[in-house]
Amino acid sequence: MAERIVRFLKGWSVVPLLLLILICAAQAQSDPLPSWKDGQVKSAITDFVERVTTEGGADFVKPEERIAVFDNDGTLWAEQPVYFQLAFALDRIKAMAPDHPEWKTTEPFKSAIAGDPKGLAAAGEKGLVEIVAATHSGITTTEFSKLVAGWVETARHPRFDRPYTELVYQPMLELLGYLRDNGFKTFIVSGGGVEFMRVFAERVYGIPPEQVVGSSGIVKFELGPDGKPALVKEPKVEFVDDGPGKPVGINRFIGRRPIFAFGNSDGDQQMLEWTAAGDGARFMGIVHHTDADREWAYDRQSHIGKLDKALDEGMAKGWTIVDMKSDWLNVFPAAK
Structure with missing residues (x-):
């Protein structure tokens, strides 16, 4: 094999061979x-x-x-x-659970905390709306963005064990x-x-x-305790895209x-x-x-x-x- 390659190269002058290499490289880069x-x-x-x-x-x-x-x-x-935003909401339910002891016995939160897909499925669309409302409202848009950014940096997909954004x-x-x-x-x-x-x-x-x-959900303008303006997310749907x-x-x-x-x-x-x-x-x-x-x-x-x-x-x-x-x-x- 090596001898055939040597004979092939000997049949080319250096300049045409270099041109061929450059052309092939340019074609690869141009795609x-x-x-x-x-x-x-x-x-x-x-x-x-x-x-x-x-x-x-x-x-x-x-x-x-x-x-x-x-x-x-x-x-x-x-x-x-599941849709990745729902994965975010389910993780938020678990994180928020210590402040909501009533969720231990209330669906769909009980199934969300337990990681029970059958229970979540039984809750249907209404249950998912409740989960989204609980995790996406009552905070400012700035606070929500920070929560999403933190989740994106730390959460891993269950099958691929990679960040969702990968x-x-x-x-x-x-x-x-x-x-x-x-x-x-x-x-x-x-x-x-x-x-x-x-x-x-x-x-x-x-x-x-x-x-x-x-x-998008409805957001409301209000002044915070520090007197600074903020947009607060409400548990109401504004537009379904x-x-x-x-x-x-x-x-x-x-x-x-x-x-x-x-x-x-x-x-x-x-x-x-x-x-x-x-x-x-x-x-x-x-x-x-x-x-x-x-x-x-x-x-x-x-x-x-x-x-x-x-x-x-x-x-x-x-x-x-x-x-x-x-x-x-x-x-x-x-x-x-």
């Missing part, structure tokens, strides 16, 4: 989406970006109109076995950067709590807090219809439809969770991130369906 497998899905993304950014082309879009929106849970980071999708991080490098403005449009996501969105995704649209609420949130908080949208569940269907309904070139993408080994495989029957009607519509209308197992070379960033 903006290295975690995406070469193929139809990757080409659909890069072809779209090239079309809308080529001045003089039929599909050219002015930079200020290059709006890209992304769901968060299941699209930018993982969402199993369970972001490497291919999607590359996609966000690629779009921004081509003049897109990237937004999160998620059913998750807006104040929860804003704590880490800029550090993790490069998306500043003012470009995060999410569900999921399903048909997503186009409403885009209209209210962004003010421009996106030309690029990515989701992963039926909760993103209306956002994708709203994006598709605009004039000119449009890109609609769906992350299909098909990789049980590196992540999870789920869609139509899942209680979390159910993908059923949106999948059918996406296939019928030619939206880009990302098969996680086949289209992503890497799922999560390398462990730090």
